[in-house]
Amino acid sequence: MDTMCGEAPTVRSATAVADAREATRVFLEALGQPAVDPEAADTIVLVVSELVTNALRHGGGSYTLRLTAHPELIEVAVDDPSPRAPHMRIPDLKDGTGGFGWGMVNHLAHSTNVTHRPSGGKTVAALLARQPG
Known part of the structure; x- marks a missing residue:
């Protein structure tokens, strides 16, 4: 399978992040060969x-999740209505309430990209390996 796409609906709910994780696991399990290694799947879900948490917290409270399977990579793309791009922050070590995520995403992903949409808002995308590396 060269490319497979899936999209989760735009969501505003208390279970939005859990729903996105579940939709991702279902998507990954439905892929044909090459399969996604369980360790890589955990990284993709993370x-x-x-x-999605960033989109809900900082991006206007709604999001659209798109997952695309490529032969060696999975692309995760999250749209939200805010034009404000994610940025590195100094982690809050006292309360542990933020500043860790974008750095972690950049560390785990093969690459990341932020694209501003002409209609407003942005898409934050990450490419992640199907196999641990």
Whole structure:
């Protein structure tokens, strides 16, 4: 399978992040060969969780999640209505309430990209390996 796409609906709910994680696991399990290694799948789900959390917290409270499978990579893309791009922050070590996510995503992903949409808002995307590396 060269490319497979999936999209989660735009969501505003208390379970939005959990729903995004579950939709990602279902997507990954449905892929044909090459399959996604379980360790890589956990990393992909973690990145989805972080990007969706950021979209809800900092991006206007709604998001659209798109997952695309490529032969060696999975692309995670999250749209939100805010034009404000994520940025590195100094982590809050006292309360542990923020500043860790974008750095973690950049560390785990093969690459990241932020694209501002002409209609407003942005897409934050990350490419992640199907196999641990």
